[in-house]
Amino acid sequence: MTTTAPALDLTADPVALAAALVDVPSVSGDEGVLADAIEHALRTQAPHLEVVRSGAAVLARTNLGRARRVLLAGHIDTVPIADNVPSHRDGDLLYGCGTSDMKAGDAVIAHLAVTLTEPVHDLTVVFYDCEEIEATRNGLGRIERELPDWLRADLAILGEPTDGMVEAGCQGTLRAEVRTIGRRAHSARSWLGDNAIHRAGEVLARLAAYSPRRVDIDGCEYREGLQAVKVTGGVAGNVVPDEAVVTVNFRYAPDRSADTAVAHVREVLDGFDVTVTDLSPGALPGLAAPAAQEFLAATGATPRAKYGWTDVSRFAALGIPAINYGPGDPNLAHTREEHVDVTRITDATEILRRFLTD
Incomplete structure (x- = not known):
């Protein structure tokens, strides 16, 4: 297991990047090493991005003057490790703590942030801490208090595990x-x-x-x-x-x-x-928003309700339409046998790339 910040190649295949993220332990409250690695990679590999640090959270954005801004967010913490780090591969399945919830989603977001230098929408990415524990420590709350401008967007997409489906709002x-x-x-x-x-x-x-x-x-x-x-x-x-x-x-x-x-x-x-x-509080679907309609068209998916509470509620409270979309399977989150189908990572990357470039 990695104990010092590794060199991450965010331009690499998102599947390999997901494995690299899993191999850096980041149990809630101990995300610093992973945050350091992500911050260093963004600053050195993405000169087109403005990058800031907030505690153990890392934020980056384009400033291209586009008509709309899309925010991609993912938490980088995991539940306690259950003898499932480092990661390992078995065919199309990548095993390890956080593979589903939600380092596969983080890999997709990080890869797109670095490789999309001219998106059709301005892009903000947020990698935040302490999602898996009490809400008072959630990094998004700190960011909202200290860097509110960084959360402004026309659509927020959280990379929570949805098995490649679009899950709107939340209970x-x-x-x-x-x-x-x-x-x-x-x-x-x-x-x-x-x-x-x-x-x-x-x-x-x-x-x-x-x-x-x-x-x-x-x-x-x-x-x-x-x-x-x-x-x-x-x-x-x-x-x-x-x-x-x-x-x-x-x-x-x-x-x-x-x-x-x-x-x-x-x-x-x-x-x-x-x-x-x-x-x-819950979050309304917000599917009538123009940016949400564009995303649904890019996915070709029929949205379904999100059962459970996620941080889309925080964005909804700010008046920002927000949806859940990620490659992980929510039924595998927090399990000892947690894994992700790597084809879901590839598919999610291409769908989001199409949405952000067409």
């Missing part, structure tokens, strides 16, 4: 704790107590009976879900518990605001103590 997510209170007593004299875990049964019954919405937005169907994801309670094997907590997760369509999502969960669980512990 919002809400987590909350639903607390029930009872009265503690010795279980041998249970009539003297009030079992808080039993009281939580009503919470679970409402969740089991819940009918989630399906919402069509710009031709993409978003499916909502309200689920219990954790139940805690109990004091000891001979005590009637006086408190129980059901943790719920609401994945909601992007036509709901964060506030209306909170109101909906409180309505469903009316009468119970609901404390919201995590809340992130």
Whole structure:
């Protein structure tokens, strides 16, 4: 494994570049070596780009005066390594931590940034840190605060793994704790107590009976879900518990605001103590934007809804249409056997090249 910044050839075949990126460990919070390598490569191999550094993030852009600007973004951090670095190849499959999520996408973005010297749209590329951990440390948030001008664009494309499909917008997510209170007593004299875990049964019954919405937005169907994801309670094997907590997760369509999502969960669980512990808004597809229409035409793909939350939400909050498009398979992200089909890397490179040059 590489511990010092390697020399990266961003003009090389993106498949080879993806392997080189994987071979530089960059677990969240420890992306510095990889950021150094990317920064050095951009500064030495792409004189047509303006390059800046922000923490462990690297940004570059053209300034050609084009009518529109397209932003390509990819996070360079990974989840903890699971004995899957360095990378290895088996036929068309490239294995290694981050191959799918999302160093294959990073390779595509870096290669295009260096090799496209006269794109039809001005181009910004953003390689950022700490996406895989708590949102407060996400590098895009720091960039938004410190370098807001660098995030302005007519379309943002995140190289998140979509298996070569176009996934529009994203769901919002809400987590909350639903607390029930009872009265503690010795279980041998249970009539003297009030079992808080039993009281939580009503919470679970409402969740089991819940009918989630399906919402069509710009031709993409978003499916909502309200689920219990954790139940805690109990004091000891001979005590009637006086408190129980059901943790719920609401994945909601992007036509709901964060506030209306909170109101909906409180309505469903009316009468119970609901404390919201995590809340992130979704992102509308934004497919009507001219630059988004051009990209869809270049891919020839039928867009689908993004299930899950991604950083497209940050761009949507800035009023920038944003979509997810990357060569990795999301079902393989974070797994020990994580890999990417290298033909997806080649295809994504050519599709984005066509969009940015035709």
